[in-house]
Amino acid sequence: MKDIEIKLENLSIKSHEIIKGSVKVNYPGRYDGIVINTQILNSNQLIVYKSYNNKAISQNVSRLFINKNDMPQNSAEFTASVEFEPKEPHEVKFRASIIQEHKEIESDILFAKLIS
Secondary structure (H helix, E strand, C coil), rough: CCCEEECCCCCCCECCCCCEEEECCCCCCCEEEEEEEEEECCCCCCEEEEEEEEEEEEEHHHHEEEEEHCHHEEEEEEEEEECCCCCCCCEEEEEEEEEEEEEEEEEEEEEEECCC
């Protein structure tokens, strides 16, 4: 079992559709929270996070930090979206990391496909 695992409901992403995902932490040690970064490969565009654990995010956030105190059962659900129209398909890299005292302890990477 991985120390941290990120999953998406669907690995095929479309512009302006809600992306639903989850992160599960199985790390036995102390940690402050997790951070989820996303990169649209071969693009300068960003994915915008909309919510986590049913809490709306008011600003446009492209890097999501979730405090351990906001993660019941060491898990979190999130939503995000792509706010632009891609001219071609792109690979999208999702990376979830465990953070302790401003340092990354463990991470998991997942790739999805952004289709036009």
